[in-house]
Amino acid sequence: MSTAESNSGLTPTxxxxxxxxxxxxxxxxxxxxxVLKYVQTRYKFVADHHLSEIANLLAMSRTxxxxxxxxYNLIFRQQVGAHVILLCDSVSCWIMGRDKLCxxxxxxxxxxxxxTTPDGAYTLLPIVCLGHCDHAPAMLLDxxxxxxxxxxxxxxxxxxxxxxxx
Amino acid sequence: METPLTQNIRPxxxxxxxxxxxxxxxxxxxxxxxxTMSPADIINLISQSKLRGRGGAGxxxxxxxxxxxxxxxxxxxxxxxxxxxxMEPGTFKDRFLLEGDPHQLIEAIxxxxxxxxxxxxYIFLRGEYHMAQRRLQQAIxxxxxxxxxxxxxxxSGFNLSIHVHTSGGxxxxxxxxxxxxxxxxxxxVPRAKPPFPQISGLWGKxxxxxxxxxxSNIPHIINNGANWFSNLGLGEDGGTKLYGAxxxxxxxxxxxxxxxxxxxxxxxxxxxxxxxxYELRAVLPGGASTSxxxxxxxxxxxxxxxxxxxxxxxxxxxxxxxxQKTCPVGMIRNLEHFFAQESCxxxxxxxxxxxxxxxxxxxxxxxxxxxxxxxxxxxxxxxxGMGRTFCAHAPGAMAPLxxxxxxxRADFERHIHEKHCPWSEK
Numbered sequence: 001m002s003t004a005e006s007n008s009g010l011t012p013t014x015x016x017x018x019x020x021x022x023x024x025x026x027x028x029x030x031x032x033x034x035v036l037k038y039v040q041t042r043y044k045f046v047a048d049h050h051l052s053e054i055a056n057l058l059a060m061s062r063t064x065x066x067x068x069x070x071x072y073n074l075i076f077r078q079q080v081g082a083h084v085i086l087l088c089d090s091v092s093c094w095i096m097g098r099d100k101l102c103x104x105x106x107x108x109x110x111x112x113x114x115x116t117t118p119d120g121a122y123t124l125l126p127i128v129c130l131g132h133c134d135h136a137p138a139m140l141l142d143x144x145x146x147x148x149x150x151x152x153x154x155x156x157x158x159x160x161x162x163x164x165x166x
Numbered sequence: 167m168e169t170p171l172t173q174n175i176r177p178x179x180x181x182x183x184x185x186x187x188x189x190x191x192x193x194x195x196x197x198x199x200x201x202t203m204s205p206a207d208i209i210n211l212i213s214q215s216k217l218r219g220r221g222g223a224g225x226x227x228x229x230x231x232x233x234x235x236x237x238x239x240x241x242x243x244x245x246x247x248x249x250x251x252x253m254e255p256g257t258f259k260d261r262f263l264l265e266g267d268p269h270q271l272i273e274a275i276x277x278x279x280x281x282x283x284x285x286x287x288y289i290f291l292r293g294e295y296h297m298a299q300r301r302l303q304q305a306i307x308x309x310x311x312x313x314x315x316x317x318x319x320x321x322s323g324f325n326l327s328i329h330v331h332t333s334g335g336x337x338x339x340x341x342x343x344x345x346x347x348x349x350x351x352x353x354x355v356p357r358a359k360p361p362f363p364q365i366s367g368l369w370g371k372x373x374x375x376x377x378x379x380x381x382s383n384i385p386h387i388i389n390n391g392a393n394w395f396s397n398l399g400l401g402e403d404g405g406t407k408l409y410g411a412x413x414x415x416x417x418x419x420x421x422x423x424x425x426x427x428x429x430x431x432x433x434x435x436x437x438x439x440x441x442x443x444y445e446l447r448a449v450l451p452g453g454a455s456t457s458x459x460x461x462x463x464x465x466x467x468x469x470x471x472x473x474x475x476x477x478x479x480x481x482x483x484x485x486x487x488x489x490q491k492t493c494p495v496g497m498i499r500n501l502e503h504f505f506a507q508e509s510c511x512x513x514x515x516x517x518x519x520x521x522x523x524x525x526x527x528x529x530x531x532x533x534x535x536x537x538x539x540x541x542x543x544x545x546x547x548x549x550x551g552m553g554r555t556f557c558a559h560a561p562g563a564m565a566p567l568x569x570x571x572x573x574x575r576a577d578f579e580r581h582i583h584e585k586h587c588p589w590s591e592k
Contacts, residue, residue: 024329026369029351033334070333071353074293090255092412094500095492129255133412134419143296
């Protein structure tokens with residue numbers, strides 16, 4: 001996280017990893033989604049200066065790479081919280097009550113979908129069908145899939161650090 | 167009842183490693199294919215089996231493969247892509263296969279790549295499927311360690327490497343030409359056909375894109391033959407099918423059943439019927455982009471032709487149940503929100519039409535709709551219909567809307583006349 005706020009560039013190790021990813025394809029730019037995601041795992045989001053640097057490495061124009069980066073649900077061009085909540089909003093989860101869960105999360109976290117809690121702990125986002133429809137409602141919390149959600153389970157999974165401990 | 171695709175899958179437990187997979191008969195088909203069959207033999211066998219694509223469109227797999235050029239001079243690179251970009255709302259069958267038996271897919275890719283003479287294969291995996299990614303990568307490492315991947319596989323002279331490409335999350339990437347754009351590092355916009363991917367696909371090279379469930383059938387057809395496969399089905403379509411059910415059914419889940427199992431059996435027997443207090447009003451038989459069927463259609467055989475006769479599609483075989491306590495207008499609004507959001511924006515009818523459809527449905531659902539809104543929605547069925555758009559995204563989006571306007575007309579009108587959603591009071 002240390003470099004997320006600064007304008008420092010990617011490290012030599014990161015360059016080497018990006019080079020390795022691009023070797024899987026006939027041309028370098030084909031690796032761009034995976035490279036964006038890799039940089040995101042390192043810095044939580046893709047900052048402007050990282051986008052420019054990746055574009056250079058993959059022989060793309062900055063605009064081309066931006067057009068790809070902004071196309072995808074899972075690539076973040078803004079700072080996100082320490083944990084990203086992706087709450088499914090597709091049809092099976094909707095039938096099984098995801099709107100009530102979303103309303104609870106808005107109240108519990110004090111933010112709207114698309115926002116990050118002021119302490120930087122959580123970002124709440126909608127996501128399309130997670131393929132967990134037999135356990136709807138479902139969400140991804142970072143990389144972990146959770147199903148059969150109810151309000152009690154959400155509260156267990158998403159503790160608020162500011163809540164006084166009993 | 168045979169369940170070849172799921173025989174090794176133990177839900178809630180890790181998948182078989184390569185040793186156990188081989189003990190269960192795994193990689194026998196790869197041996198047979200690479201050491202005793204020619205690529206043409208395999209394509210003929212798959213054509214005879216009449217296997218049809220399980221990604222939703224139902225295109226005959228053998229016919230797709232046979233369009234790959236052979237004996238080109240000079241030899242050209244071919245690519246095989248496993249389409250694991252499962253994102254059709256209500257659908258969770260490929261995730262079940264990917265997480266449950268990754269070696270089955272790896273073996274299928276080896277055989278298929280050999281049949282179409284591809285030496286590089288990509289598994290195009292949706293980015294949200296983290297566990298599937300880990301399990302596939304583990305399986306690829308194990309297969310490579312046993313020399314099922316790499317050079318001169320089984321001393322056949324055939325070389326193959328497999329890469330897992332994880333996507334960034336966008337529904338249209340599942341459309342095979344949009345998938346190619348995505349793999350090339352561009353915005354995932356569909357391409358014009360022709361040329362078909364079999365002629366000019368990934369980086370302009372001949373390319374086959376097959377769905378995960380489709381591919382998973384291949385080793386079993388190699389082992390057991392085309393007739394065996396045909397006889398697994400209950401009607402003209404052969405094989406088994408992974409059917410799912412979600413919504414307020416008693417036991418939501420996924421089952422491998424003979425192709426052509428009735429919708430009634432799926433809902434009433436396998437899913438256990440509706441939960442207490444819930445009645446079935448309608449279903450989407452095969453994901454979000456299929457047309458509603460109603461309880462009077464329950465005896466339909468869930469195969470391609472039978473569901474089409476009722477004006478819907480088998481799609482992915484993922485049944486979504488609508489109950490009497492859920493607002494049909496709200497459900498359709500949810501579906502159209504998905505399609506509007508996931509439109510790639512390339513062609514105007516889809517880019518502008520779908521958000522307008524969603525807007526009208528939101529107005530009606532919130533009690534602000536007017537009688538003429540129904541006429542405008544009706545017009546969009548034509549404006550966004552097949553032939554008016556660049557790909558099948560918007561026509562797919564119109565399927566639940568068209569059938570919804572037909573079956574739930576009175577519910578739409580109640581929203582408009584009563585100026586609120588009748589279901590919102592509960």
